[in-house]
Amino acid sequence: MTHPLVAVDARSPGAVLEALRDALSGGDAVNPRVDGDVPSDLPSRVEKRIALVIETSGSTGRSKRVALSAGALLAGAAAADQALAGPGQWVLALPAHYVAGTNVLVRSLATETAPELLPVGHFSAAAFFAAADRLDAPVRYTSLVPAQLTTVLDAARPGTEEDRILRRFDAILVGGQATPASLLARAQESGARVVRTYGSSETSGGCVYDGVPVGRTRATVVDGQLELTGPTLAEYYLGDPERTEAAFVVRDGTRWYRTGDAGEVDVDGRVTVTGRLDDVIVSGGEKVSLGVVERVVQGFPGLAGAVVVRAPHARWGEVPVVALARDTAEEPPGLDALRASVVEVAGRAAAPDRLLVVDALPLLPSGKPDRVALTRLAAEASSPAP
Incomplete structure (x- = not known):
């Protein structure tokens, strides 16, 4: 069985939020797009189990369309709640066509909380703190990339209102790239509760927090390559069976995602990423x-x-x-x-x-x-x- 795949302009995060609300309930699948343009080769229908298609470039620059089920997305949200301080209210500071951005929206829908949505475009510390100050739930979260965290810390000088607002977050998820140790130390000194996340569109976003796999995620290393498994894995790359076969493997009945990263997993299951295997x-x-x-x-x-x-x-x-x-x-x-x-x-x-x-x-x-x-x-x- 199939159902429609609907392209949604990610320049309107509110529209993406409402489309995801329908998709998680069994409605049309969603494809958030950065410019709203729909490519001619985008399928109009996908399998019924698909709720979200995230488009991202691969190591060769060739586009990947990562197909995710509602179950995978909601499993990621539940794992985050379990690993953090429980269900909370979010500030969306990331683009809604990134998996980290859609995660904020999915987690908001899963906990029935209204996210604060930043204006699309250049990241502004003033807009971020204004949105954060409007949060009214007892538990509060946001997700940033390191450059945004740097901007926020620059504005949150000790004793300022921004400093107070920043300290009010129960967790600030930071991912998307390697986070410099100096930035993490600076955040810790400021009192900001930063959680380093690791994951990708293929794992419904971050599934390893501060080196620890969350929920039912497990990690292993095969031939130097870090692999992940769990209920948050994508179904496949839409229209690309060869790439799907290369990235997702089954061993002893368990399906694993080959991350393309070099890494280590210690005896306690803690993950260390040491670099990319590609360029x-x-x-x-x-x-x-x-x-x-x-x-x-x-x-x-x-x-x-x-x-x-x-x-x-x-x-x-x-x-x-x-x-x-x-x-x-x-x-x-x-x-x-x-x-x-x-x-x-x-x-x-x-x-x-x-x-x-x-x-x-x-x-x-x-x-x-x-x-x-x-x-x-x-x-x-x-x-x-x-």
Whole structure:
């Protein structure tokens, strides 16, 4: 059996909320879209068990349409309540076409609380604190990416009204990318109750809190890759059986999601993520393919041998860094020129943070660049907090 798949303009979070209300009750499935445009290849109908289709880019930049059931979404909401302080009221500060944004709406519907919705567009600390101050439930939550948390902490100086409002949250979920240790320490010193989350659209959003799988989620590592299982897993990638087969595997009757992340799971089940197995980073909440950035950079005269690696950043989580040998070019192109070209092709989040000039690029025995060594060098010279 099938039912309609309805595209909803995510620029209206209230419309997404109402569409999800219907979907969780067995109504039409929802596809929140960033621009409201409906692509010609989007199916008009999906299987009855599908409630939400989240569209996101993969490591190659090719779109993925993650199909989630109402059961998976509600299992994620129940697990969050169990791991946190119970049912509460939320501030929606994330786009409604991100799984973390739809999670806020699903959890609000599951607990029958009215979320406070921020205006769509540039994140404003003033708008955030105004919305947070309107919360009237005894238990209060929000979900942010690290850049937003930095903005909020900047505004919440000790003794201010913003500081009081921030401390009133029972939990501030922070995910979407690696959260710098310095930012977590700063939040702790401020009295903000930050919970680091890990998950993806394929797991109905965050399903590991501060390294601990929540609800019935379990984690394991196979051949160095972190895998997750539990009732929050997506059904499949819509219209992409090959990618579905590669990402979801069944072993001994249990279905696992292969995250694409390298990680470790200790004897107590605690999860540590050590990095991506591919070349994708998340900068300011947006996925960036280092391979795409590198191809643009290598198109500049004299930079055919340049290498683009990741580096931690106190505000954006991770950023691209261009590594080049000192003798690669007599006069390397200016960083502004590189940034402009990369932004035109891959978007603002992909702009290189800086140039890392070394005497000679370290090489592997095969003659290929030693990206691990370059990544280490980039991390050692990482950008300070702005």
